[in-house]
Amino acid sequence: MIVRPHLHWFRMLLAWRGSVLPQLLPRLFIVLALSIVAVAAHDHILKLTVNLSTVPFSLIGIALAVFLGFRNSASYDRYWEGRKLWGQMLNETRSLVRQALTLPRGGDAATRESAHELMSLLAALPHALRHQLRSTDPRADLESHLPPALFERVMAARYRPAMLMLCASEWVQRETREGRLDGYAVLAFEHNLNGLSDVIGGCERIVSTPLPFAYTVMIHRTVYFFCAMLPFGLVDSIGGLTPIFAVFVAYAFMAHEAIASQLEDPFGTEDNDLALNLMSTGIEVALHDLMGEPTSLPARAPEQFIID
Incomplete structure (x- = not known):
C-alpha cells in the first residue's frame, strides 16, 4: 500500500503513484484511438460512417453507475472489515501482554x-498471519521472533497463526498449573485469545471467499x-471534442x-x-513498549509515501 500524508488539492490532481491511472493508460489510448x-x-x-444516438448510452450509463456503486461498496466492505480485524488484533495482543504482566502471582522477575x-x-502472530494471507514465506520473520524449537514447531504447521495461538494457550495452561494464574485470570486470557482466533478466522474468510466471479466479469x-x-x-453531438x-x-x-478489483x-x-x-511492525512495537523494551522499529509511516 502507498501511505502518504494529505496532499494539497493541486498536488492531488497530479498524483501518479498510488492512483490506478498508470495501469489504465493503454486502455485509455484505445478509447482515444x-x-x-x-x-x-x-x-x-472514411467511407464508413457510424453514428449512434446518445439515448441508449444515457440509460446504460445510469445502470452501469449503479452496478459499479454496488461493486465498489462490496469491495470496500471487505477492505473495511480487514482493517477492523487488524485493529482488533492490536487491541487483543496489547490486552494479553498487559494481563501477563499484572495478573500472575509471584515475583516481578519471574513474571516479566x-x-x-x-x-x-x-509479536510473531501478525507476521505469520500476513504471510499466510499473502502466500509468502514467513521463515525470516518468524525465526527472528521465536526460539529455535518453537520456530521449527510453528514452521511444520500448515496454519501457522493457529499454531501460535495453540502455543499461547499452552502458556496459559502452564502458568495455571504452576499456580500463578487463578480461574478469573484464565477466563480473561481465554477471552482475548478467542478474540484473536476470531481475527484469524475473519481474515481467512475474506481471502477464501472472493466476490462471485460471474458478477465481476459481467460488470x-x-x-x-x-x-x-x-x-x-x-x-x-460534440464532434471534434469527442476524444x-x-x-x-x-x-x-x-x-x-480497477479500484474495486x-x-x-x-x-x-x-x-x-x-x-x-x-x-505488523506497529503491533510488534506496541507490545515491546508495554514490556518497557526499546526498539528501533518504526511505529508509524514516514512522511514520504512508501510501498508496503
Whole structure:
C-alpha cells in the first residue's frame, strides 16, 4: 500500500503513484484511438460512417453507475472489515501482554520473564498471519521472533497463526498449573485469545471467499463495451471534442472498476491494499513498549509515501 500524508488539492490532481491511472493508460489510448476513428468517420474522411444516438448510452450509463456503486461498496466492505480485524488484533495482543504482566502471582522477575515469552508469541502472530494471507514465506520473520524449537514447531504447521495461538494457550495452561494464574485470570486470557482466533478466522474468510466471479466479469465486460462504443454515441453531438469527453468518461468508469478489483483482496500487495507490513511492525512495537523494551522499529509511516 502507498501511505502518504494529505496532499494539497493541486498536488492531488497530479498524483501518479498510488492512483490506478498508470495501469489504465493503454486502455485509455484505445478509447482515444476509437474516438479519432469516430470523428474521422463522422466527418466523412472514411467511407464508413457510424453514428449512434446518445439515448441508449444515457440509460446504460445510469445502470452501469449503479452496478459499479454496488461493486465498489462490496469491495470496500471487505477492505473495511480487514482493517477492523487488524485493529482488533492490536487491541487483543496489547490486552494479553498487559494481563501477563499484572495478573500472575509471584515475583516481578519471574513474571516479566514469563510475560516476555508470551509477548514473543504475540509479536510473531501478525507476521505469520500476513504471510499466510499473502502466500509468502514467513521463515525470516518468524525465526527472528521465536526460539529455535518453537520456530521449527510453528514452521511444520500448515496454519501457522493457529499454531501460535495453540502455543499461547499452552502458556496459559502452564502458568495455571504452576499456580500463578487463578480461574478469573484464565477466563480473561481465554477471552482475548478467542478474540484473536476470531481475527484469524475473519481474515481467512475474506481471502477464501472472493466476490462471485460471474458478477465481476459481467460488470467488467459492460464497462469496456460501453467505453468502446461511447465515442460513436458522442460524435454527432460534440464532434471534434469527442476524444476528450470519451477518454474522461472512460477513465471514470474504468478507474472505479480497477479500484474495486484492488480492494476486493485487501491483504494483497497492490497500491491500495492494506499496509500489512507497517501494521505488523506497529503491533510488534506496541507490545515491546508495554514490556518497557526499546526498539528501533518504526511505529508509524514516514512522511514520504512508501510501498508496503
